[in-house]
Amino acid sequence: MKNTSLQRRISAMIYDxxxxxxxxxxxxxxxxxxxxxxxxxxxxxxxxxxxxxGVVFSFxxxxxxxxxxxxxxxxxxxQLIGQNGKRPSFSMATIRFFAALLSWLPFGLGFLWQLWDxxxxxxxxxxxxxxxxxxxKDKG
Numbered sequence: 001m002k003n004t005s006l007q008r009r010i011s012a013m014i015y016d017x018x019x020x021x022x023x024x025x026x027x028x029x030x031x032x033x034x035x036x037x038x039x040x041x042x043x044x045x046x047x048x049x050x051x052x053x054g055v056v057f058s059f060x061x062x063x064x065x066x067x068x069x070x071x072x073x074x075x076x077x078x079q080l081i082g083q084n085g086k087r088p089s090f091s092m093a094t095i096r097f098f099a100a101l102l103s104w105l106p107f108g109l110g111f112l113w114q115l116w117d118x119x120x121x122x123x124x125x126x127x128x129x130x131x132x133x134x135x136x137k138d139k140g
Contacts, residue, residue, distance in 0.1 A: 004134040015072030064093040096128035
């Protein structure tokens with residue numbers, strides 16, 4: 001068990017991003033149906049934006065709390081653990097979710113920070129007091 005590389009993290013994020021995109025498409029269908037097939041106007045539709053944020057939040061926080069890994073993380077043999085070595089609690093996962101959003105804001109600098117950090121931690125790792133580890137494939 002060791003801290004994971006940025007490349008492995010990004011690979012898991014791409015996988016999860018595709019899954020989240022599919023969930024967003026599915027979530028949008030009822031909104032389009034209510035509008036008789038017309039596109040959803042996102043500029044003035046706060047309810048729609050909140051529903052989408054809730055779906056994305058539920059995806060990540062739900063998986064992190066249940067198993068410590070999303071489907072993308074599972075594919076790349078990654079695990080989210082707290083400083084105590086256990087799966088994250090709801091509050092820790094929530095803090096991590098919103099801290100990860102902040103890590104994206106300055107052009108992903110919060111993620112890239114891992115390249116300079118002595119412990120290879122991102123901003124959201126530090127803020128949430130959790131980190132991602134890589135479990136190598138068993139050779140048995």
